[in-house]
Amino acid sequence: MHKVTTRLVRENQAIAIEDLTVRNMLKNHSLARAISDAAWSELRRMLEYKTAWHGREILLVDRWFPSSKLCSTPGCAHMNEKMPLNVWTWTCPSCGAVHDRDVNAAKTILAAGLAER
Structure with missing residues (x-):
C-alpha cells in the first residue's frame, strides 16, 4: 500500500476520493470482510499525509x-x-x-x- 500511495502522490498534483464512512460500511455483514481486507481507511490516511508531505492536494467528494x-x-x-x-x-x-x-x-x-x- 505504501508503494501504491507514494506512486499516486508523486505522479499526480491532485487526488480525488470519496469521503466514505468506512466504520458504517463495516456494519453491512455481507461486505464487511471485503471492505476490511481492502483497508480503505489506511489507504486514505496514507494519501492524506503523503499529499501533505509532497505539497499535493487531496480532494474529498461528498459521500452522498x-x-x-x-x-x-x-x-x-x-x-x-x-x-x-x-x-x-x-x-x-x-x-x-x-x-x-x-x-x-x-x-x-x-x-x-x-x-x-
Whole structure:
C-alpha cells in the first residue's frame, strides 16, 4: 500500500476520493470482510499525509455524491434514478454511452473533486 500511495502522490498534483464512512460500511455483514481486507481507511490516511508531505492536494467528494449513477460523458450529466449493486455496466439513455460502473464513478469523482477546488 505504501508503494501504491507514494506512486499516486508523486505522479499526480491532485487526488480525488470519496469521503466514505468506512466504520458504517463495516456494519453491512455481507461486505464487511471485503471492505476490511481492502483497508480503505489506511489507504486514505496514507494519501492524506503523503499529499501533505509532497505539497499535493487531496480532494474529498461528498459521500452522498451519485458517482455511479451519473453519466461521465462531457456535456451529458444524465443521472439514473436507481442502480442496484449487481449492475456493473449500463448504457446512458441520453447520450448512448456504455459505462463500466467503477470507471464511470472514478471519472465523475475526479470531475466533482476538481469542480469543488
